[in-house]
Amino acid sequence: MTVEVPTYLDGNAAAGVLREIFAVDITAAIGRCAGCGQTGVFAETRVYLDAPGLVARCQGCDEVLLRVVTTPADTYLDLRGLTYLRVPNPA
Amino acid sequence: MGIVSPGFTGRRGAGSDLPPGQYLTHEFPVLSAGPTPHVRHEHWELTVANETGEVTRWDWKALTALPSEKITKDLHCVTRWSKLGTEWKGVSLDVLLADVETGADFVMVHSYGGYTTNLPLEDLLDGQAWIAYEYDGEPLHPEHGGPARLLVPHLYLWKSAKWVRGLVLSDSEDLGFWETAGYHEYGDPWKEQRYAGD
Amino acid sequence: MERTAIRRRLTWQAGTVTEVRAETASARTVVLDVPDWPGHLAGQHLDVRLTAPDGYQASRSYSIASAWSGSGTGPGIGTTVELTVEQVPGGEVSPYLVDVIRPGDPLEVRGPVGGWFVWKPEQEGPIQLIGGGSGVVPLMAMLRAHAAAASTTPARLLYSVRRPEAVIYVSDLKELAASDDIEVTFAYTREAPPGEQRAPARIDAGLLASVTFQPEDAPTTYVCGPTPFVETVADLLVAAGHDPARIRTERFG
Numbered sequence: 248m249t250v251e252v253p254t255y256l257d258g259n260a261a262a263g264v265l266r267e268i269f270a271v272d273i274t275a276a277i278g279r280c281a282g283c284g285q286t287g288v289f290a291e292t293r294v295y296l297d298a299p300g301l302v303a304r305c306q307g308c309d310e311v312l313l314r315v316v317t318t319p320a321d322t323y324l325d326l327r328g329l330t331y332l333r334v335p336n337p338a
Numbered sequence: 339m340g341i342v343s344p345g346f347t348g349r350r351g352a353g354s355d356l357p358p359g360q361y362l363t364h365e366f367p368v369l370s371a372g373p374t375p376h377v378r379h380e381h382w383e384l385t386v387a388n389e390t391g392e393v394t395r396w397d398w399k400a401l402t403a404l405p406s407e408k409i410t411k412d413l414h415c416v417t418r419w420s421k422l423g424t425e426w427k428g429v430s431l432d433v434l435l436a437d438v439e440t441g442a443d444f445v446m447v448h449s450y451g452g453y454t455t456n457l458p459l460e461d462l463l464d465g466q467a468w469i470a471y472e473y474d475g476e477p478l479h480p481e482h483g484g485p486a487r488l489l490v491p492h493l494y495l496w497k498s499a500k501w502v503r504g505l506v507l508s509d510s511e512d513l514g515f516w517e518t519a520g521y522h523e524y525g526d527p528w529k530e531q532r533y534a535g536d
Numbered sequence: 537m538e539r540t541a542i543r544r545r546l547t548w549q550a551g552t553v554t555e556v557r558a559e560t561a562s563a564r565t566v567v568l569d570v571p572d573w574p575g576h577l578a579g580q581h582l583d584v585r586l587t588a589p590d591g592y593q594a595s596r597s598y599s600i601a602s603a604w605s606g607s608g609t610g611p612g613i614g615t616t617v618e619l620t621v622e623q624v625p626g627g628e629v630s631p632y633l634v635d636v637i638r639p640g641d642p643l644e645v646r647g648p649v650g651g652w653f654v655w656k657p658e659q660e661g662p663i664q665l666i667g668g669g670s671g672v673v674p675l676m677a678m679l680r681a682h683a684a685a686a687s688t689t690p691a692r693l694l695y696s697v698r699r700p701e702a703v704i705y706v707s708d709l710k711e712l713a714a715s716d717d718i719e720v721t722f723a724y725t726r727e728a729p730p731g732e733q734r735a736p737a738r739i740d741a742g743l744l745a746s747v748t749f750q751p752e753d754a755p756t757t758y759v760c761g762p763t764p765f766v767e768t769v770a771d772l773l774v775a776a777g778h779d780p781a782r783i784r785t786e787r788f789g
Contacts, residue, residue, distance in 0.1 A: 270545065297370055
C-alpha cells in the first residue's frame, strides 16, 4: 500500500486569483468558518487546486470556505463557508 | 488570450478523434477538491431516494451481488484531458433503478465527502451509466473514487461522481457543486459545454 | 483624510526575461524585468502564466527569490524580480522555465501577491527559517532583505536538502552566513558531504532543539516546503512548545 501524499496547498496559493477580485490581500485576513466556527488566517486554510476550480477548506473541519472558478467570460466567487473575513485597515 | 510563450505547447499529446479542446493523456490524472474519503466496505451503502422520499438501499454485499458488466469507455475531463479505452467493472444504473418507482426527470448525486452533481435521469438509463467498483481489473482505488463511483462517460467527468453515496430523484433541476460555480448544468464534451451558457 | 495610491485589481502583465542562471542540475533562477513593478516584500510570490499558440494556458505560483532594493545592494538584491524554479518531473510549467525559456523571451506574471508569509525588516523578534528543497526560495528572499536592510535581527536558516549538489544558492548562503546575525545549518536527508557529523536524516525534534531558536527566544518561524515536510516540521515545533500563532507556513505541491 502506498502512503497517501496530501494534495492540498495552503491559502497562499490562492493569493493571485483573489487579488484579481479583491483590492486588498485576503491571505493575511482572518476568516471564520461557517461550519465549525474556527477562526484563522486565510493563508493557513487548505487549498485544492487540482480541480475544475479552486477550493479552500477549513483546517479544522474540512468544510468548503471559498471557491473560485474562472471561466473565459466571468469569475465565480463563492464565499459560502466564511461567516466573515476580517481585513486589517491600512494604517 | 495571453501573450504566446515561445516554445510552449504544454504537456499534451495530439488527438484527432477527441472532443473539441481536449488533449490525449495516457496517465490517469487525479483531480481533488477535498480530502479523499476512505470508506470501509462494511460501512458503505448506496441509497436511491425517489421524489416521494421512498429510499432504496444497497450495502456492499448487495451491490456486488447484482449482475455486473465490464465497460470500456473514453473519459473526457473538463480540465481538458481525455483518456481513451478505460476498463471498468460495475453495475448498470438500469439494474439499480429497475424497481424504483419514479416519474422524476432529474437526479442529484451525493458523495461521501459532500460532493454533489446534477444530471437528467434519462442520462443514467439505457446503458449509459454505472456504479463502478473496479478499474483495470483491480478494486477501485480511493483516489479514483473507490469503493465505488458513478460512471457516466458520455458527459464531462465531473458528472461521474467519485465516492458515490446516494442518488436523489426530483421533479425539478437543482445544481451540484461545480454547476453552482459556473460549470455547465449538462456538460456534453462533444458540444464543449464547459461553462454555464456554453 | 490622507489619500494613498489607489488600490486596484491585479492582473496579468508581461515581463521580459533578462537572465537565466543555473543554480543546480535541476534548478534555474529566472531574472525578470517587469515594467512598473511596485516592489515586493520578502516571502511574497507571483503567478506565472504560459500560453501555447492554440490558446492553451497553464499557470503556477512561484516564490520570489530576490529582495527588492531598499538602500542595500548585493547578490539577489535589486530592482528586478528573480524566481528560482526547481524542475518537477512530469511537470508542465517548471520544465519550460528550466529548459526552454531564454533571455529576451516574454513571460506573463501576476503579482506580487501574498501578505502573510512575509518578513519586514521592522518586524520585531528573531526569525527562524526552515526550508525543505526549493522551499528555501522565499526564505532566501528574507535573508537577502535582511542583508539589504543591514538588519541586526538574529536570523537562522535550517535548510533540509537531499544532498550537497542539490543546495540552491550555495555561494550566496556562504556569504550571508559570514554575518554575525545569520546562522545557516544544512540538514542533509540522503547524502551528507565529507566531514558532516550528522548522518543523513530528516529533520527531527533533536535537530530542532539544537540548531533553531527555542520558544523562549520568541522567534517568528517561517516553514516552507512540500506539504508533508511543512506538516511534519510545524507539528514538531508545536510539540516543542512554540506558539502556533508565531509559526507561518507555506506549502507547495
